[in-house]
Amino acid sequence: MKVAVFSTKPYDQKYFEQFNESFHHELAFFDTNLNEQTTNLTRDFDVVCPFVNDKLDKQVIELLAKNGVKLIALRSAGFNNVDLNVAEANHIKVTRVPAYSPQAVAEHALALILTLNRKTHKAYNRIKEGNFSLNNLIGFNLYNKTVGVIGTGKIGSAFCQIMLGLGCKVVAYDVKKQPALEDKGVTYMSLEDLYKRSDIISLHCPLMPQTKHLINEDSIALMKDHVMIINTSRGGLIDTEDVIKNLKEKKVGHLGIDVYEQEEQVFFEDKSEQIIEDDALLRLISFPNVLITSHQAFLTDEALKEIAQTVLQNIDDFKNGRSLVNEVKS
Numbered sequence: 659m660k661v662a663v664f665s666t667k668p669y670d671q672k673y674f675e676q677f678n679e680s681f682h683h684e685l686a687f688f689d690t691n692l693n694e695q696t697t698n699l700t701r702d703f704d705v706v707c708p709f710v711n712d713k714l715d716k717q718v719i720e721l722l723a724k725n726g727v728k729l730i731a732l733r734s735a736g737f738n739n740v741d742l743n744v745a746e747a748n749h750i751k752v753t754r755v756p757a758y759s760p761q762a763v764a765e766h767a768l769a770l771i772l773t774l775n776r777k778t779h780k781a782y783n784r785i786k787e788g789n790f791s792l793n794n795l796i797g798f799n800l801y802n803k804t805v806g807v808i809g810t811g812k813i814g815s816a817f818c819q820i821m822l823g824l825g826c827k828v829v830a831y832d833v834k835k836q837p838a839l840e841d842k843g844v845t846y847m848s849l850e851d852l853y854k855r856s857d858i859i860s861l862h863c864p865l866m867p868q869t870k871h872l873i874n875e876d877s878i879a880l881m882k883d884h885v886m887i888i889n890t891s892r893g894g895l896i897d898t899e900d901v902i903k904n905l906k907e908k909k910v911g912h913l914g915i916d917v918y919e920q921e922e923q924v925f926f927e928d929k930s931e932q933i934i935e936d937d938a939l940l941r942l943i944s945f946p947n948v949l950i951t952s953h954q955a956f957l958t959d960e961a962l963k964e965i966a967q968t969v970l971q972n973i974d975d976f977k978n979g980r981s982l983v984n985e986v987k988s
């Protein structure tokens with residue numbers, strides 16, 4: 659199959675080429691995003707392989723269909739960037755990578771918590787400059803704190819187990835409970851109760867119309883003063899303006915985000931020599947108690963291997979008319 663891989667970074671190419679040795683698809687790597695303008699690159703391709711910030715809306719999908727594309731093989735778990743109804747109407751199948759090392763993302767959520775709390779990023783810079791002072795580096799013990807987990811699927815579940823291991827009380831909300839987690843000590847409760855009781859809240863649910871701006875002025879008002887909010891899921895789960903307001907008012911004590919509502923304008927790129935025009939992002943960067951990473955939670959060797967392998971297998975299943983176990987439908 660001829661596959662156009664979009665938004666390619668050197669690490670994508672490395673892992674895809676390595677695993678393609680046993681699949682023999684014809685891969686073409688484009689570092690550009692997939693958008694209306696770049697769909698012309700997909701002529702003569704059977705498959706496109708987009709990443710999280712490639713928006714596959716009606717216009718893009720109709721152009722892909724015109725060019726003969728028959729499969730959108732996502733290399734992500736989330737599929738909020740694809741209009742599934744339009745894909746179906748244009749007879750284009752969509753597959754994803756439902757699970758690739760959930761521990762990679764769960765462990766990154768922990769990294770955000772520990773860095774924000776124990777300020778190791780600041781200590782590192784201080785020591786580099788010969789500053790051995792401990793002033794303003796006070797953190798808190800995670801032991802016995804209450805951690806609220808919203809979404810206890812594969813990643814949320816791995817995260818619950820990490821936090822239980824640290825001696826935290828773990829409370830959770832999901833539309834579907836997991837009895838196995840309850841057996842391990844996780845207590846499910848309403849969202850409202852979770853907001854009221856948690857010292858740390860970590861988001862692991864998908865972005866959907868029901869979860870858009872889940873974290874907003876009203877939900878933050880229910881939370882404890884100085885709550886820590888962690889988002890490694892999707893930027894749109896948090897209303898950025900509302901969280902900025904609550905950081906300014908010191909209601910939110912810490913914010914750790916690996917994803918950001920408007921991230922497609924900046925994330926994954928080196929913008930160090932450019933003027934960043936996103937004022938909300940600049941405001942977030944300016945807070946001493948906000949930590950931002952550039953959608954890197956998935957970026958482990960294990961996860962990249964699983965992504966490449968699963969995407970290439972999905973394409974192979976499609977090519978050979980096998981059932982598409984990782985198909986997503988509207």
Ligand code: NAI
Pocket residue numbers: 735736756757760763808809810811812813814831832833834862863864865868869890891892916917953954955956957
């Ligand atoms: P999953 O499908 O295994 O779990 C999602 C969970 O959210 C399910 O248990 C589901 O019942 C629950 N859920 C659905 N609607 C909900 C609602 N309204 N309120 C609360 N919970 C709800 O997905 P997985 O693999 O755990 O991934 C979670 C999210 O993490 C993905 O949707 C994706 O956006 C994000 N992600 C981020 C990555 C990163 O690098 N930052 C990498 C991979 C995924």
